[in-house]
Every structure is written in C-alpha cells, then in structure tokens.
Amino acid sequence: MTIKDTPEEWEIRATDTPFVGNKTSVRVDDVVMPDGSVVRRDYQVHPGSVAVLALDDADRVLVIHQYRHPVRHKLWEIPAGLLDIPGENPLTAAQRELYEEAHVKAEDWRVLTDVYTTPGGCDESVRVFLARGLSEAEGEHFEVEHEEADMELARVPLQELVRGVLAGELHNNCLVVGVLSLVAARAGDGLDALRPAEAPWPARPFEA
Structure with a gap:
C-alpha cells in the first residue's frame, strides 16, 4: 500500500458564496456522500500562501x-x-516576503514541504521553503503597517525552536511544520536531497 494523498472530487449538487472578503471568501457546497446522501459543507476559500524557513x-x-x-x-x-497574484511563481512570492519582512535575501532555495493548513474547513495550501546563504538585502526597507x-x-537556534514546539510553547503552523521538517530532512537523506525550489505544486499550479 502506497501512503500518498490523491486528488479526488465528489459530486456537488449546489454551491453558494455567501461572503466575499478582501482576500478570502466563504463557500457553501451541497456534496453527495458515498451513501447517496447530500450534506452541506462550508469552508474558507483561500488563495494559498508561502512561508520561508531562513537558516543562517x-x-x-x-x-x-x-x-x-x-x-x-x-x-x-x-x-x-x-499568493496575491493568481498564477504567481511561489518562489518569487517567497523571496518577496523574506525581503519585506526581514530585509534579507538568500542564495540557496529548496522546497521543504507543502501542507494544507486546515483541510476540514479551508482550502489553503502553503509551500514552505528552506532558504540558506542569507545576507542583508539591498535597497530600502519595506514600509510596514497595521500588525506588522x-x-x-x-x-533563534534551531534546537531552541524544536524544544519550544515540543513543549507546546510555539504554535504557528508554518513554524512548527518547517522546523520539524528541517530536522527530519537532516536525519534522512540530507538537505541537498530536498525538492528544487521550482518543483511542481499541484495544489497551486504556477508558471515557471
């Protein structure tokens, strides 16, 4: 038996979008179950995200x-x-986020993992990149606003983050997934065996 997620789509009898926000929306689908019954499922429609585990x-x-x-x-x-721009290359988006939030650039990029954040209630998919070879970015610092x-x-030392995750002190999904994936990759085939930065991403297809 191969342990691998596979695409599948059950019949939808009706659909509605009762809320449309600035970046996301809420969709309601009437879905046909395997026993023939029809049940209503509401979920957040999300454009997708990128995250960067930048390791110095x-x-x-x-x-x-x-x-x-x-x-x-x-x-x-x-x-x-x-992923604000439909079809945007996720690597481009990740490089932008690293620049805007940390004013840092990286020489080496790999795909660390892809994850659905909350598949029971949201279709968001996140690609987590590993970025190495860090240095200060050129140009002006990005102007932040609101929460930022x-x-x-x-x-922070990697092992301190691992400790915080396992102690229940750190909760952000991308940080937890990224940190533990990095440790697992090192213990396995090594970081150079990770997928290339522009590896296909079926959940959010993009132009290379």
Whole structure:
C-alpha cells in the first residue's frame, strides 16, 4: 500500500458564496456522500500562501513576533505571505516576503514541504521553503503597517525552536511544520536531497 494523498472530487449538487472578503471568501457546497446522501459543507476559500524557513550559517532560524487577532496571541512565526497574484511563481512570492519582512535575501532555495493548513474547513495550501546563504538585502526597507508595525525580528537556534514546539510553547503552523521538517530532512537523506525550489505544486499550479 502506497501512503500518498490523491486528488479526488465528489459530486456537488449546489454551491453558494455567501461572503466575499478582501482576500478570502466563504463557500457553501451541497456534496453527495458515498451513501447517496447530500450534506452541506462550508469552508474558507483561500488563495494559498508561502512561508520561508531562513537558516543562517550559525544554525539559527529567522523568526518574527507578530500579533494574530483571531487567536489573541503574539506568535513567533517564520516569514510568510499570501499568493496575491493568481498564477504567481511561489518562489518569487517567497523571496518577496523574506525581503519585506526581514530585509534579507538568500542564495540557496529548496522546497521543504507543502501542507494544507486546515483541510476540514479551508482550502489553503502553503509551500514552505528552506532558504540558506542569507545576507542583508539591498535597497530600502519595506514600509510596514497595521500588525506588522509592531513586529519583532530575531534569529533563534534551531534546537531552541524544536524544544519550544515540543513543549507546546510555539504554535504557528508554518513554524512548527518547517522546523520539524528541517530536522527530519537532516536525519534522512540530507538537505541537498530536498525538492528544487521550482518543483511542481499541484495544489497551486504556477508558471515557471
């Protein structure tokens, strides 16, 4: 038996979009179940996101401290952002986010993992990149606003983040997935065996 997620789509009898927001919307589908019954499923429609686990030569991860209103917490996170432009190359978006949130550029990019953040209630897919060979970016710093105006930037040893994740002290999805995936990759075939930065992403197809 091959353990691998596979695409599948059940019949939809009716669909509605009762809410359309600035970046996301809510969709309601009447879905036919295997027993023939029809049930209603509502979920958030999301453009997708990218996140960057930026690792420096001292084995520290670049993290940001940012307020997240829905959970009423200030969370430690890795740089991340929406795929605002339909069909945008996710690597381009990730490089932009690293520049805007940390004013950093990277020489080596790999795909660390792809994940559906909340598949029971949202269709968001996130591609988490590993970025190495870090250096200060050129040009002016990006002008921040709203929650980002209060954002704190730090470089934290990887093992300290692992400890915080397992202790239940760090909760951001992309940080948790990225940190533990990095540790698993090192323990496996090594970081150079990770997928290339422009590997196909069926959940969010893009132009190379």
